[in-house]
Amino acid sequence: MYLHRVAAYLPAAVVTNEHFTRLNGLAADWIIGRTGIRERRKAGPAENTNTMAVEATRRALAAAPSFGAGQADEIDLIVAGTYTPHDTIYTVAHAVQRHLGIADIVTVSISSACSSLLNAIEIVEGYFALGKARRAVVVVSEHNTAYNNEEDTVAGHLWGDGAATLLISKDRLSADDLHIRQVVTGGAATVGRADEAVTLKPVDKGIVMPYGRDVFQWACTYMTRVTQRILDDNHLSIAQLTYLIPHQANQRISNNVVKQLGLDPARAVSNIEHLGNTGCAGAAIGLADIWSEVKPNDNIIVTVFGGGYSFGAMLLSK
Numbered sequence: 001m002y003l004h005r006v007a008a009y010l011p012a013a014v015v016t017n018e019h020f021t022r023l024n025g026l027a028a029d030w031i032i033g034r035t036g037i038r039e040r041r042k043a044g045p046a047e048n049t050n051t052m053a054v055e056a057t058r059r060a061l062a063a064a065p066s067f068g069a070g071q072a073d074e075i076d077l078i079v080a081g082t083y084t085p086h087d088t089i090y091t092v093a094h095a096v097q098r099h100l101g102i103a104d105i106v107t108v109s110i111s112s113a114c115s116s117l118l119n120a121i122e123i124v125e126g127y128f129a130l131g132k133a134r135r136a137v138v139v140v141s142e143h144n145t146a147y148n149n150e151e152d153t154v155a156g157h158l159w160g161d162g163a164a165t166l167l168i169s170k171d172r173l174s175a176d177d178l179h180i181r182q183v184v185t186g187g188a189a190t191v192g193r194a195d196e197a198v199t200l201k202p203v204d205k206g207i208v209m210p211y212g213r214d215v216f217q218w219a220c221t222y223m224t225r226v227t228q229r230i231l232d233d234n235h236l237s238i239a240q241l242t243y244l245i246p247h248q249a250n251q252r253i254s255n256n257v258v259k260q261l262g263l264d265p266a267r268a269v270s271n272i273e274h275l276g277n278t279g280c281a282g283a284a285i286g287l288a289d290i291w292s293e294v295k296p297n298d299n300i301i302v303t304v305f306g307g308g309y310s311f312g313a314m315l316l317s318k
Contacts, residue, residue, distance in 0.1 A: 001169075011047055025153075034250075036250065037273060051095075057139055075100065077132075079093065082109070115311055117281075117312075118185050147200055159277050164284035186226070189310075244258065271286050297317075301313055
């Protein structure tokens with residue numbers, strides 16, 4: 001299984017920490033110290049989870065003519081992930097299918113919080129293994145600001161909007177493709193305060209995070225553990241890891257995982273400072289950020305953790 005291309009879409013509007021200082025008195029430097037976030041993107045009035053996903057997909061296909069531009073009928077699977085849907089019936093995956101104009105293909109939307117990216121890729125892996133598909137579009141898109149309560153001083157300043165699309169094929173299409181060597185995912189709903197640490201109840205308060213310390217603890221534990229498992233399974237040392245792309249939730253979480261693994265911090269990819277927590281899209285956006293820098297023989301691990309709880313890691317090699 002191969003990753004042919006990844007592309008991201010970010011809304012134009014930027015919300016700085018000073019906005020929250022004016023709104024509820026949180027000092028900009030306090031937010032930076034606690035989260036690493038200086039600013040985040042906010043979808044415009046005409047944007048939503050579906051429109052951002054469509055734009056990310058358009059960009060991915062425009063950059064990869066051998067995959068879909070001009071021959072989109074070769075795409076036979078769409079899997080989308082989000083926990084902030086614009087519509088729970090006409091889903092993100094349906095919106096992307098309609099944009100592509102491809103009839104009668106498998107179209108699936110899933111939600112496993114911030115780990116949805118890797119669950120979506122694992123679903124693709126299953127369809128490929130069963131011979132039911134050969135070329136897949138994976139889309140992750142979050143419209144956090146549609147659900148967020150900005151006046152919440154605990155978590156209201158964390159969230160940003162964005163989307164990314166990955167083009168995945170069963171067979172190698174180009175020398176520039178990244179080999180998806182292993183994907184591992186799991187649920188961790190049995191530990192800690194998984195049932196209440198992060199919740200999004202649309203008829204209640206939107207996104208809330210009353211137990212941030214619990215999230216921090218388990219995110220650091222599981223992201224480190226599953227990353228080490230991927231390294232061990234593939235007989236790689238930490239020195240052979242070129243890039244680590246952790247879930248983009250909090251810079252302190254990323255720093256903790258990097259320290260536990262013994263990784264050079266310079267090899268950890270981070271977009272938190274300028275994008276905030278973009279949910280399941282964050283790591284995919286990070287992958288898009290470094291796409292042009294990846295060289296032959298590079299090894300990349302994406303590691304994620306989602307509220308609920310869930311976790312995963314993926315090894316990519318060029």
